[in-house]
Amino acid sequence: MPKPVPTEQLIDYLLRGDRLALARAISRVEDDAGAAARIVKAVFAHTGQAHLIGITGAPGTGKSTLVSALVESYRANGDTVGVLAVDPTSPFSGGALLGDRVRMTSHSGDAGVFIRSMATRWGTGGLAKASADALLLLDAAGFDRVLVETVGAGQAEIEIARIADSVVVVEAPGLGDEVQAIKAGLLEIADIFAVNKADRRGAARTVAALEMMLETGGAAAQTVIHHGQRMETGAAESDTEAEDGWSIPVLKTIAVSGGGVAQLRDALDRHREWLGESGARATRERMRLDHMLQTLVQAEMLARMERTLSPGLRSDLVDLMQRRKTDPYSAAADVIKKLSG
């Protein structure tokens, strides 16, 4: 077996855009918290250049095909593209990931494209931290556009909104009532809507429904979000105003044939331009960095808890709880006392 490349050398090659070094660095960041800290520290000064684009939506909308079509469109335009496909639905299985890989083989000979899949580790917050790290690496490696794709529905949307400069929410006609309800959550994070499979029956109705939701519910929801974010970060007094200049477009796409994809790319360019002019880009970056800070502190606290608490003590506390001799809150207070003492 070849000797593992030293981390410093990996960083060097990564910053020069070497794809293999990038792939290995991402693996190292996933596997080893110490290496993650060293690598991110070393590359961080080289980040902040890429256009970070989040793409999300419910299962069945053809999101992955759209990502692939968008990659092709960017490549035709001369832009380099990094893709991170995040799958929070399965801690072990490679189903969806394998699917992505198969779909992405059309780009496999192209040095201007880098694709990486990430699945959930069985553990708290592991995926969020690993994907934030990986995005920084893709950014530092010099890609013009970095796409993050998540399997939709759930906490993943909120995370993607925190990670990206521009968020595309993918919809499709005829996914049923429950999916309609989910839209309420997606509405609040979308910068652009793409109604994919637009050649199917019901596409016009889906577009109309989204536009109506944007008219009636959009303004109120946006205000609440920005209020929440402002409170959370303590940053940027003017972000509500900054958002005022962007009106969320609802586009039709047919990813399998490439229909509407150029328009989606144009809308993303317009959004990026708006981000820069309005100051929203800096605001979003602040929120992203603040969130990353919080995530890292939390991860370190948890690691400390794992180190401080012997398995025996932890198991004893669980015993006491199970016999109803103590309760979860009292047990937690005990742990915290030990951690601080």
Add this chain to the structure above:
Amino acid sequence: MPKPVPTEQLIDYLLRGDRLALARAISRVEDDAGAAARIVKAVFAHTGQAHLIGITGAPGTGKSTLVSALVESYRANGDTVGVLAVDPTSPFSGGALLGDRVRMTSHSGDAGVFIRSMATRWGTGGLAKASADALLLLDAAGFDRVLVETVGAGQAEIEIARIADSVVVVEAPGLGDEVQAIKAGLLEIADIFAVNKADRRGAARTVAALEMMLETGGAAAQTVIHHGQRMETGAAESDTEAEDGWSIPVLKTIAVSGGGVAQLRDALDRHREWLGESGARATRERMRLDHMLQTLVQAEMLARMERTLSPGLRSDLVDLMQRRKTDPYSAAADVIKKLSG
């Protein structure tokens, strides 16, 4: 405005099964961390009796209708039922929740049924903590069955597997390829599969596909999960063996007409019986309590971080990161030094 009821009195009434007190206690637990600790401490000794049933599945499977039909079936059998509908998809909007409420009005005059919806708060881990607390309250209030329904896909499944004694994963025919891929994740948490909308075309194929997945992939996946859980909790050496006695059934249901719902109820009874006989119930409770302990410690650590770090310092660190004068890992190390110092 009437004076708020004192928490001690609320607890008293809740333990006697008073529905209004239960509703108010859940609200208080959601809103106020101090009250949550006091209430859970007081009721915890009265928990551990209810059969905790998790019901999950992708959007569009008719999961909520199935929950409603199952409630009806339990009621016809004389069991009391508490339902917690958890919606991790939207921090603000009431779309899905409203839908649940409308569907559930058929039970509204029945004192043996209690239904509560919970949506995500904009914050880390808030929903997981609030729903774990609420489940303890439902359990302490004396319901025979407590159903937890989550909107499918994503981290929510992993959480529900941690929370429940028995997990029902709802599928439906013809939801498309991407949903098939998601099944890989669901396979690992299901104790029972319900193929709902079984009168639709493709139902037999969906059943066959699930059965094949169970035959080929099930055993390996189960081993990995239990390995992971064992490592995490340090508990129960014999859990892999314990699971050996349960073979996951794949049932057909037609929730709208009640078809197959009695069979689902029977399967849940068999699973509960098996849980008790095999010792798996105690193992799952241990994992649940261990996870709750971890969640509470983590929440307290975060709260401490919020209290310790002045908004000014936090904002300064974000400034330095944005100007690439420091990086997220070094900033986090600074924060941790302050927290420990």
